[in-house]
Amino acid sequence: MSRRLIVSLVALTVVAAALASSAALGAGAAKAPTAQKANYTIYLVAGIASDAFYLTMNKGAQAEAKKLGNVKVVFTGSPAAFSPNTQIPYLNGAIARKPNAILIAPTDKTALIAPIQRAINAGIPVATVDTFITKPIAFTNISTDNLAGGRAAADALVKAIGGSGDVAAISVNPGISTTDQRAQGFAQELKKYPKVHYLGIQYCNDDQTKASNQTSALISAHPNLKGIFAMNVVSGNGVTTAVKAKGKSGVVKLVEFDAGPPQVQALKAGTIDALVAQYPYGIGQQGVFEAYQYITGHKAGIAKHYGTGSAIITRANVNNPAYKKYLYTP
Amino acid sequence: MAVTEDQSTAGQAPQAPEPRRGSTRDRILGALGRSWLFFFLLGLVAFFWLTTPSGTFLTWSNLEQIALSTSEVILLAIGETFVIVTAGIDLSIGGILFFSAVCGGEVMLHLSGTSAQTINGEYPHSAYAVPIGIVVCIAAGTLWGLVNGTLITRLRLPPFIVTLGTLAITLGLGDLIDGGSYLPAPVPPDLTTRFGSGKIFGLYAPIYVAAVFLLIAHLFFRYARFGRYTAAVGSNEEGTRRTGINVDRHIVKVYALAGFCAGVAAVLDLAIYTNTTSVSHQTDNLNAIGAVVIGGTSLFGGVGTIIGSAIGAFIPTVLQNGLVIKDVSPFWQEVVVGATIILAVYLDQLRRRRSNN
Numbered sequence: 001m002s003r004r005l006i007v008s009l010v011a012l013t014v015v016a017a018a019l020a021s022s023a024a025l026g027a028g029a030a031k032a033p034t035a036q037k038a039n040y041t042i043y044l045v046a047g048i049a050s051d052a053f054y055l056t057m058n059k060g061a062q063a064e065a066k067k068l069g070n071v072k073v074v075f076t077g078s079p080a081a082f083s084p085n086t087q088i089p090y091l092n093g094a095i096a097r098k099p100n101a102i103l104i105a106p107t108d109k110t111a112l113i114a115p116i117q118r119a120i121n122a123g124i125p126v127a128t129v130d131t132f133i134t135k136p137i138a139f140t141n142i143s144t145d146n147l148a149g150g151r152a153a154a155d156a157l158v159k160a161i162g163g164s165g166d167v168a169a170i171s172v173n174p175g176i177s178t179t180d181q182r183a184q185g186f187a188q189e190l191k192k193y194p195k196v197h198y199l200g201i202q203y204c205n206d207d208q209t210k211a212s213n214q215t216s217a218l219i220s221a222h223p224n225l226k227g228i229f230a231m232n233v234v235s236g237n238g239v240t241t242a243v244k245a246k247g248k249s250g251v252v253k254l255v256e257f258d259a260g261p262p263q264v265q266a267l268k269a270g271t272i273d274a275l276v277a278q279y280p281y282g283i284g285q286q287g288v289f290e291a292y293q294y295i296t297g298h299k300a301g302i303a304k305h306y307g308t309g310s311a312i313i314t315r316a317n318v319n320n321p322a323y324k325k326y327l328y329t330p
Numbered sequence: 331m332a333v334t335e336d337q338s339t340a341g342q343a344p345q346a347p348e349p350r351r352g353s354t355r356d357r358i359l360g361a362l363g364r365s366w367l368f369f370f371l372l373g374l375v376a377f378f379w380l381t382t383p384s385g386t387f388l389t390w391s392n393l394e395q396i397a398l399s400t401s402e403v404i405l406l407a408i409g410e411t412f413v414i415v416t417a418g419i420d421l422s423i424g425g426i427l428f429f430s431a432v433c434g435g436e437v438m439l440h441l442s443g444t445s446a447q448t449i450n451g452e453y454p455h456s457a458y459a460v461p462i463g464i465v466v467c468i469a470a471g472t473l474w475g476l477v478n479g480t481l482i483t484r485l486r487l488p489p490f491i492v493t494l495g496t497l498a499i500t501l502g503l504g505d506l507i508d509g510g511s512y513l514p515a516p517v518p519p520d521l522t523t524r525f526g527s528g529k530i531f532g533l534y535a536p537i538y539v540a541a542v543f544l545l546i547a548h549l550f551f552r553y554a555r556f557g558r559y560t561a562a563v564g565s566n567e568e569g570t571r572r573t574g575i576n577v578d579r580h581i582v583k584v585y586a587l588a589g590f591c592a593g594v595a596a597v598l599d600l601a602i603y604t605n606t607t608s609v610s611h612q613t614d615n616l617n618a619i620g621a622v623v624i625g626g627t628s629l630f631g632g633v634g635t636i637i638g639s640a641i642g643a644f645i646p647t648v649l650q651n652g653l654v655i656k657d658v659s660p661f662w663q664e665v666v667v668g669a670t671i672i673l674a675v676y677l678d679q680l681r682r683r684r685s686n687n
Contacts, residue, residue: 049660079660083610084603089399089647093654096392098385110516111603114527122391173509205505 039070040101042291043094044284045087046077047105047131052260053280054105055330057129060284061103068292074099084111095119101291105130109177113137125294129287130280131177136304139294142286144278145307146178150185153255154193156274156312157227160253164195165226168218170235172206179231182257182276186229199225204235211238212245219246227253233260240271259313260328267318275313277326282308366681367626367641370674371648378652386655394534398602400647401540402427402595406618407625407639408547409475409591412584414622415551416564417631418482418489420585423592424614425500426474430596431606432504434467435513438521438600448515456518463517467600468593474500475589479582497615501608516604526601536598543594548636560584565632620646624674645674 044061046054058075065071076094078086087107094102095118102124106112113135116126120137128138157167169186172179183201190198199222204211211230215238219225228243230236236256243252249271256263259277266272290302311326318327379388386392406423413420439448441459453459474496481492508514516522528535551557559580562570571577599606623629624645625638646667653663 074657076654076660079664081609081612083607084605085599085610088603089395089650090654090660092392092395092399093651096386096389096395096651097383097655097657108512108603108605108607111605113604114522173512 039072040292040295041072041074041097041099042101042103042288043074043076043097043099044129044287045091045094045102045104046075047087047107048082049075049077049079051082052328052330053130053258053278056328057105057280057284057287059329060281061288062284063281064285064288068288071288071292073288077105082107084108088112088115091115091119095122095124098122099124100295102126103129103287103291106133107131109134125291127287127291127294129283139299140290140302140304140306142283142290142306142308144178144283144310146181147185147188148307149257149276149278149310150182150187151189152185152310152312153182153229153257153274153276154186154189156276156314157229157253157255158190158193158196160255160273161196161226163193166197166199166222166224167227167229168199168222168225169201169229169231170211170214170239171201171203171231172235173203182231197224204238206232206234208234208238208241211235212242213238215239215242216246219243219248219252225252227255230254230256232256233258233263236263236272240266244271258328259326261330264313264318264327267313267315270315273314277311277313277323277328279308279310279326280328281325367624367638367674367678371641371645374645374648374652378648378655382652382655387652392651392655394537396644396647396651397537397540398534400643401536402598402602403614403617403621403643403647404540404640405543405591405595405598406614407621407643408543408636409588410615410618410622411547411625411627411634411636411639412551412560413489413588414564414619414627414629415560415631415634416581416584417567418581418584419493419619419629420478420588421490421493421615421619422474422478422495422497422500423588423595423618424611425497425504426471426589426592427596427599427614428606428608428611429474429500429504429507430467430470430593431599432508432513433470434463434596435517435600435606436507437466438463438517439513439515442518445514451515453518453520456520460518460520463521463600464597467596468590471593471596472586472590475586475592476582478589479585482585483578483581501611505608512605512607517600521597521601522604526598526604536602539594539598543591544636544640551634551636556583561632561634563631564634617643617646620671624671624678626678642674645670 044058048054054077061073065073076090078090080086084107091104092115102119104116104126106128110133113133116133117137119126126138128141130143132141132143161167167190169183171183187198190196199218202214204214211234215228219242228239230239233256236254239254243249243254253273254271255274255276256272257276259275263272263275267275286306286308293302311323313323313326317323406427410420410423438459441462442448442453442456447454478493478496481487482489485492525535530538551560559570559575562575563577563580567577621643622639623642625635625640625642627634627639649667649670650663653666
């Protein structure tokens with residue numbers, strides 16, 4: 001009796017696993033390319049799959065693929081965390097599929113060098129989007145000009161506070177290329193405004209509570225504090241909480257990076273005064289376009305780096321259709 | 331295992347006793363029943379082989395990559411198996427790994443050259459800096475394991491609480507040491523290129539490390555006194571104490587072993603990923619415990635298998651890799667992996683209940 005049960009259990013588990021996976025897949029398995037025109041597959045490996053920034057990037061990539069007609073873009077990446085430990089298994093899966101090209105947002109400047117090199121050795125051209133690696137093996141890099149973004153944030157904040165007063169910045173961690181460049185651009189641009197006093201930058205380790213505590217301390221210590229630049233969504237949330245709790249809404253102005261749906265809502269509600277929106281949709285579009293150029297033999301015209309712009313979104317222009325493309329739409 | 335009385339046959343003529351010595355056929359089927367998990371894994375591999383385009387899933391390079399990315403979890407699962415078999419639990423291994431990696435990494439960088447040199451990618455003294463860093467990693471891990479074991483036995487607190495606390499402490503201390511982000515520079519290529527991505531006989535070096543540890547741990551667990559004491563403590567702590575075995579000291583040793591494994595895993599982590607952050611290790615404990623539980627070790631202690639934990643470590647990584655190759659959305663993947671874990675553990679429980687009757 002138990003023998004039969006064991007054998008049937010084994011069979012059951014294999015069948016169950018197969019069924020469970022098939023049921024979850026829907027139209028999972030890829031089809032062979034059609035004979036008429038060459039179909040190209042490009043994999044987009046996000047830094048973290050559950051982030052409005054990368055989901056918007058995917059939208060742009062899909063739009064460009066549709067425009068080109070014979071390109072399929074597959075979006076993948078870990079939904080759990082922005083880290084090389086979680087990203088590399090997804091990259092491995094993409095490499096095993098042998099696509100025509102891979103677009104990847106590396107989660108670490110050095111940890112991804114060996115895996116990306118492996119993809120290139122396997123004959124798959126790789127372009128980096130958003131972040132970069134320190135070895136120039138990707139055929140191109142497309143990212144926001146974060147220096148310019150920082151500068152634009154400085155201009156927007158000075159405008160919001162009326163040209164004079166104390167300002168401070170809250171960033172994530174020292175060592176992340178994107179936020180470091182934003183901080184650099186911000187500090188540089190502030191030098192143009194002699195009536196504005198820069199109190200310096202603090203790091204909140206991507207912890208909202210820490211950002212909130214740091215903001216409270218700043219408000220208590222500096223009665224002339226007029227504005228804060230929060231360099232990512234998490235720090236922005238912490239700053240907003242503290243400003244409200246201290247009763248300084250409207251007195252302390254806030255400029256924040258990234259324009260996801262919650263940030264846009266906060267902008268319209270008045271808790272944030274300006275957003276520095278990157279253009280992930282454009283990065284996705286251009287990534288697919290450049291990859292297509294590379295695959296179809298037009299390698300010569302591709303530059304090593306493309307900087308995409310950022311836009312300052314304020315209450316005045318948030319509903320302006322010209323600025324709509326900058327809002328992140330996961 | 332408790333002895334069950336069969337009430338229904340009470341009062342009837344006594345049956346002929348079952349032959350104690352198992353026949354070969356019974357032994358084979360018994361082994362088959364115990365290793366059904368291995369067949370489950372093979373079934374998964376076969377499923378993905380058949381349902382993906384040829385030359386994608388079942389290639390040497392792809393399987394090798396799966397093994398490489400599972401090697402760290404296997405090491406953690408080995409230490410965790412010993413802990414769980416004592417009816418304890420260690421939630422802090424991810425934090426211990428991170429702390430050890432930070433300590434070892436910082437030592438490697440400081441000894442390899444001046445900060446100006448290392449940031450520019452030069453490591454003039456890495457030849458002796460790397461081995462010293464490796465020793466520091468392993469020592470730091472073992473030390474925290476000892477702390478865990480000592481706190482649990484001296485303070486008489488539940489392991490869940492103690493290791494939850496040391497998880498937070500180690501993650502926090504690690505972040506304090508490296509300023510909350512990455513190490514100032516990647517670790518020397520002597521460790522990363524020559525070992526982490528280095529190949530011996532065509533296979534990545536870290537895979538060998540995990541395999542060797544697996545073999546030694548399996549032999550230790552099954553045949554050495556240490557392993558038998560561990561199972562004894564887990565199945566009946568008070569009874570074991572009364573046979574004269576120093577249970578407290580053994581528990582400290584077991585948690586120290588888990589810390590040691592985390593230290594070795596830290597070396598692999600630095601070698602494979604060249605750097606480390608606390609973000610990457612937040613859920614290491616769940617991955618390791620999941621591997622151990624899927625592998626057939628009981629959370630109540632007393633029963634366990636090292637090889638099972640290794641197979642349990644492979645099931646989620648094989649699933650994830652196969653589903654990516656099948657173009658399944660990453661969100662569906664999380665659902666499928668979770669469902670498969672529940673299925674595997676449920677079937678194991680069924681089998682266990684049946685074989686106990």
